[in-house]
Amino acid sequence: MVRPNEEVAALLQEYADLLSVTGGDAFKARAYEKAARAVGGYHADVSRLDARQLREIPGVGASIAEKVAEYFRSGHIPALEERRSRIPASVRELIRIPTLGPKKAMALYEDLHIASVDELAEAIRTERLRGLKGFGPKTEENLLHGIGLLRQAGDRILLNTAVQTAEDVLARLSAITGGVRCTYAGSLRRMRETVGDIDILVAAKDSAPFMDAFVSLPYTADVIAHGGTKSSIRTAEGVQVDLRVLPPESWGAGLLYFTGSKAHNIRLRTIAVRQGLKLSEYGLFEAESGKLIVSRSEEEVYARLGLPWIPPTLREDRGEIAAALDGTLPDPVAEAELRGDLHTHTDLTDGLAPLEEMVAAAAERGYAYYAVTDHAPDLYMQRMTDEKALAQRELVRQLDGKHRKLRVLHGTELNIGRTGDVDWPADFLAGFDLCVASVHSYFQQSREAQTRRLIRACENPYVNVIGHPTARHIGKRPPIDVDLDAVFAACGRTGTAMEVNGQPERLDLRDEDIMLARRYGVKFALDSDAHTPIHLPYLRYATGTAQRGWLTADDVINTWPLRRLKSFLRKGHGGAAAA
Structure with missing residues (x-):
């Protein structure tokens, strides 16, 4: 089920959006966005914390803490409901469209009386937006992309939400006497990136106890069907779950x-x-x-x-x-074969935990090595500096080998600029153990420009991994338009790995892209992109995506022993990776 932290994070993010729509203080809106991220990634269950304990979460001040505490006391946040009352529900629906910000949604409603996604699509088709300030042909194209993404997503849910729900149902049903087997099936077992509904299977001779318990789950909002071999419910979050009880012999x-x-x-x-x-x-x-x-x-x-x-x-x-x-079926890479994580963040930039906590959590997972890759200075909101990076490097060296002999690597996540340049000069990059380079901006460049910038990043002798290569956010932002054949060929030629990012809203590269990249001899890094210790298990989703792309352990650089990994990271330039 959805964690209380994620539930509250969604409410705080909604409040931030509504502040933007109603012309509220931009600084206040950003504060609520930051608090939403912090609460969503916090390790403890926020429903069990009082206002004082909530204020210990980074980015959560007294006012926000009181709103969260009030929500768990009463089930309501009066300030949020008051903001909702100012804005028609139709405008709130428009905000769900990827690429359409809150202010533009309100402008569409006030100036053109557009009050639904269908009305917006029709207005674009009839060119009614052409006279509206800030809505040119390119904006129309982006909005149509966003509408398509919204409709494509439909009622499908992200993989992690489906897994949380399924595992909770399994835990409850497994406690019932008489069950021989219990698991989930369907697209969730195949680890597809989104799931329409969840299929639960139980093997038992008597189905009645399982069916009765299933329809009585505490988060059941609607019983769709209640039968002898199949029952279906819809959870309070709108997720449909189907239970089938099979004879053990079948x-x-x-x-x-x-x-x-x-x-x-x-x-x-x-x-x-x-x-x-x-x-x-x-x-x-x-x-x-x-x-x-x-x-x-x-x-x-x-x-x-x-x-x-x-x-x-x-x-x-x-x-x-x-x-x-x-006889050529691959033996897919398993999560247990991963020796470490090569893309993570700390509170030095946009993470939520200090380096010491992230390293300790990685050690608890039994890793042989672990890389911290905080953002570089060109992502200006993170306020990284040369001095901060060097100070972190010193701390990394102090922590190296201190937790269960975990080797700690000092890396960075560089920003791939408009033309493929990256943040730091070569002499500074040479001091890092590894460099991940990612697209964080200029998403609307032409196909030719996007391809050139990624190839140039691959050709940089200090770029080891291209992070979340297509920059997509599932259901929110489409992949950048890029010639992947050309980019993968450059990766194979230069010895640059492609990342399979385990963040559930990314899962980037996609499985189809992975299969294409393998043909060019590309190697891969399966990473969590963790911003808090509770994100480290996202490697399971990176692994599932990699399996769907037919990757074996040898295709994945973070299944390799540290010596082999370091040899790959040197990329032929004799870099300064620590021995």
């Missing part, structure tokens, strides 16, 4: 069927038919006699069809069955 076939994908299952059924068999959610049967052959495990079903077990993340009908048949 578990393997049922798990295979309900995991999907549909296209993968069709391929399997075609193979079964060719062998005189019939495959369903109940088992693999002889077609003529109806005799059950196998059904208890997925491995048995695959084996009887002449196939090895295929990992769920590969089941998308993208050649996995042909690869399984000819």
